[in-house]
Amino acid sequence: MFLKVQLNWNVVIPAENLDIKGLMLQKAILVRLLDDFSAKKATKDLGYLLAVTTLDKIGEGKVREHSGDVLFPLSFTCLSFKIFRGEVVEGIVHKILKHGVFMRCGPIENLYLSNQKMSDYQYQIADNPCFLNIKTGSRIEKDMTLRCIVIGVKYMEAQKEFQAVVGLEGDYLGPV
Amino acid sequence: MSGEEEENAAELKIGDEFLKAKCLMNCEVSLILDHKLEQLQAMSDDPSNQVSQVFEKSLQYVKRFSRYKNPDAVRQVREYPQLLSRHQLAEFELCVLGNLCPETVEEAIAMVPSIKSRGRGHDDEAIEKMLNDMSLIKKFE
Numbered sequence: 089m090f091l092k093v094q095l096n097w098n099v100v101i102p103a104e105n106l107d108i109k110g111l112m113l114q115k116a117i118l119v120r121l122l123d124d125f126s127a128k129k130a131t132k133d134l135g136y137l138l139a140v141t142t143l144d145k146i147g148e149g150k151v152r153e154h155s156g157d158v159l160f161p162l163s164f165t166c167l168s169f170k171i172f173r174g175e176v177v178e179g180i181v182h183k184i185l186k187h188g189v190f191m192r193c194g195p196i197e198n199l200y201l202s203n204q205k206m207s208d209y210q211y212q213i214a215d216n217p218c219f220l221n222i223k224t225g226s227r228i229e230k231d232m233t234l235r236c237i238v239i240g241v242k243y244m245e246a247q248k249e250f251q252a253v254v255g256l257e258g259d260y261l262g263p264v
Numbered sequence: 265m266s267g268e269e270e271e272n273a274a275e276l277k278i279g280d281e282f283l284k285a286k287c288l289m290n291c292e293v294s295l296i297l298d299h300k301l302e303q304l305q306a307m308s309d310d311p312s313n314q315v316s317q318v319f320e321k322s323l324q325y326v327k328r329f330s331r332y333k334n335p336d337a338v339r340q341v342r343e344y345p346q347l348l349s350r351h352q353l354a355e356f357e358l359c360v361l362g363n364l365c366p367e368t369v370e371e372a373i374a375m376v377p378s379i380k381s382r383g384r385g386h387d388d389e390a391i392e393k394m395l396n397d398m399s400l401i402k403k404f405e
Contacts, residue, residue: 089360126316167293176374237274259371260371
């Protein structure tokens, strides 16, 4: 699910970027925020950080004693993407392996659907490998959209990436 | 959030901060990111200043999965729960419905089990009316 969140962060502006003309300072603050924001990439609580939509408030700057840099408290609104356990999502299949398939969903590269979570489907060896439901003839192939339910979510701090395990066991789940 | 183990969107347990945070539908995100991209392109002539991967992937995703394209239709869906106060919908629920556009009552309950279970007296008829209204918005966009 995409979320709109208001955040409070501090940015540090190096002394040499301070200018008598106020406009340049505002620009320096905004540029700094955008840089910090894209470097952050994701957090455990908010999920992937997509884009800053508005800069709502720039607080009073505080001079740092040794460097002379100035720290500004900011409040801004941004978009994020987080996936929840129990949520029904649609993903695009990008890899098919014998033991399951990998899907993409928004910024998340790896939604994993294990073959144990789609017991009606059998792996088929072919030039274009796929999973086939023999009873209904329904297939899971590359680049196809699947609707599935999120079973578990994991955040990897080092890479700043989310992974999720999904399943097809439930009503109205499967290829769309 | 009281204990991470309890997070479960099916029961609308998604952590208090997210019940307060605004959920957005794919179609809304698509409008915002498109606008943002235009802004960024107009602002910088520096080709190295490209959008992040997270941004790029999200934009591709929402383009593919937007059910409503027209900004007016998107707004109508967003304002829909306020029109009918008896159809109290949490933002999260509205967004799942708006993203997946279920066609039948049974399908809607399978996608968002909490609309049935939170004891808010959504009977099948009310849910059906809700789905019809939402598909009408789509039809007339």
